[in-house]
Amino acid sequence: MNTKQTELPILTLARGKEESLDRFHPWVFSGALRKVPEDLEEGSLVRVAASDGRIIGTGHYQIGSIAVRILSFGDFPVDEAFYAMRLRDAFRLRQALNMARPDNNAYRLIHGEGDFVPGLVVDVYGHTAVLQAHSVGIHHARNIIAEALVNLDGAEIHNVYYKSETTLPYKARLDPVNDYIVGRYESDEATENGLRFHIDWLKGQKTGFFLDQRDNRELLRKYAHGRRVLNTFCYTGGFSVYALAGGALSVDSVDSSAKAISLTDANVTLNFGNDTRHKSYAEDAFKFLDRMEQDSYDLIILDPPAFAKHRSALSNALRGYRRINARAIERIASGGILFTFSCSQAVTREQFRLAVFSAAAQTGRKVRILHQLTQPSDHPINIYHPEGEYLKGLVLYIE
Numbered sequence: 001m002n003t004k005q006t007e008l009p010i011l012t013l014a015r016g017k018e019e020s021l022d023r024f025h026p027w028v029f030s031g032a033l034r035k036v037p038e039d040l041e042e043g044s045l046v047r048v049a050a051s052d053g054r055i056i057g058t059g060h061y062q063i064g065s066i067a068v069r070i071l072s073f074g075d076f077p078v079d080e081a082f083y084a085m086r087l088r089d090a091f092r093l094r095q096a097l098n099m100a101r102p103d104n105n106a107y108r109l110i111h112g113e114g115d116f117v118p119g120l121v122v123d124v125y126g127h128t129a130v131l132q133a134h135s136v137g138i139h140h141a142r143n144i145i146a147e148a149l150v151n152l153d154g155a156e157i158h159n160v161y162y163k164s165e166t167t168l169p170y171k172a173r174l175d176p177v178n179d180y181i182v183g184r185y186e187s188d189e190a191t192e193n194g195l196r197f198h199i200d201w202l203k204g205q206k207t208g209f210f211l212d213q214r215d216n217r218e219l220l221r222k223y224a225h226g227r228r229v230l231n232t233f234c235y236t237g238g239f240s241v242y243a244l245a246g247g248a249l250s251v252d253s254v255d256s257s258a259k260a261i262s263l264t265d266a267n268v269t270l271n272f273g274n275d276t277r278h279k280s281y282a283e284d285a286f287k288f289l290d291r292m293e294q295d296s297y298d299l300i301i302l303d304p305p306a307f308a309k310h311r312s313a314l315s316n317a318l319r320g321y322r323r324i325n326a327r328a329i330e331r332i333a334s335g336g337i338l339f340t341f342s343c344s345q346a347v348t349r350e351q352f353r354l355a356v357f358s359a360a361a362q363t364g365r366k367v368r369i370l371h372q373l374t375q376p377s378d379h380p381i382n383i384y385h386p387e388g389e390y391l392k393g394l395v396l397y398i399e
């Protein structure tokens with residue numbers, strides 16, 4: 001980290017390969033580079049130069065098809081001051097979005113490329129930040145980032161939990177340990193739009209909570225009144241809690257993981273005590289939808305995990321989306337509302353919409369699109385890095 005900028009190794013691009021980088025796309029593909037020194041260590045900071053020697057940027061080297069992730073364009077050091085500046089900029093945006101406030105203290109502070117720090121995700125839950133590295137370079141920088149987080153003015157972060165066991169490339173053999181870098185366990189409670197949630201960053205999926213559905217949950221709250229709601233793939237029960245808050249007649253939550261169901265139950269209790277409107281089922285959602293009776297729900301949520309993590313799984317994924325959407329559209333009561341999502345990066349908005357269209361066509365019912373949904377503004381998309389858009393959703397009205 002203390003190597004001088006001018007002493008960093010330089011990787012030079014093949015002729016004509018600088019175009020996308022000059023447009024600030026932050027990835028350098030391995031095929032675009034001339035020779036890479038054999039002893040270059042994975043995770044090292046490198047400078048990337050155009051074929052004429054002009055320095056384009058500084059980034060982290062990694063073995064794989066994305067060879068360098070550019071952190072800073074031009075010829076500027078990526079050091080303690082760099083991370084502190086990126087965090088300040090990111091926090092300023094979250095303040096402008098009015099997301100860091102007592103009744104909403106759960107938000108994404110750094111969304112990788114969307115906040116100009118490729119490889120880094122930071123989610124904040126009250127006084128605790130959960131730091132996740134997706135690249136070896138960020139893993140090496142974790143202590144510096146953690147220190148910058150606790151020193152970030154106004155953010156009141158006391159504890160930084162490092163959680164990268166499942167996100168780092170296993171081939172790098174870093175054997176990261178999930179643990180606190182700064183501070184300790186303080187409280188697992190956070191707030192979102194005035195509602196309360198237990199967040200399990202120690203054992204839960206991702207950083208413990210799916211912050212990316214915040215706005216969509218808020219929209220659902222407005223439709224819940226007087227409706228019988230089914231929340232499939234409920235995980236921590238986010239949609240269930242909002243539906244109850246919105247005045248749903250009943251809410252059934254389904255997830256195949258018993259752990260998820262106990263998180264959902266705990267979050268319902270935290271907000272509403274013993275609320276007899278809520279029931280939960282540790283069950284496969286496909287099976288639940290298959291055995292669901294006609295007209296038993298007026299509002300259904302389908303928020304499955306990424307069916308296609310890679311392009312190779314695309315056709316299976318689309319089949320999965322068609323199947324669950326067809327069941328929901330077929331069986332929902334007349335005047336029903338369906339919230340349906342795909343968080344697969346490999347599935348485009350058009351492909352998802354087409355899958356839902358085919359599902360609707362199978363049922364022969366009249367279906368209209370009321371809303372087209374995406375990820376919230378604390379998951380910004382760098383306009384030069386369209387790959388950062390991943391969450392797609394539709395709200396349908398079914399006659």
Ligand code: SAH
Pocket residue numbers: 209210213232233234235236237238239254255256257260283284285286303304305
């Ligand atoms: N809607 C949630 C996030 C969903 S994450 C939220 O707003 O927070 C996806 C969830 O689907 C996980 O909890 C996982 O346990 C569950 N899941 C995966 N496969 C499933 C299946 N076949 N049936 C039911 N749940 C499943």
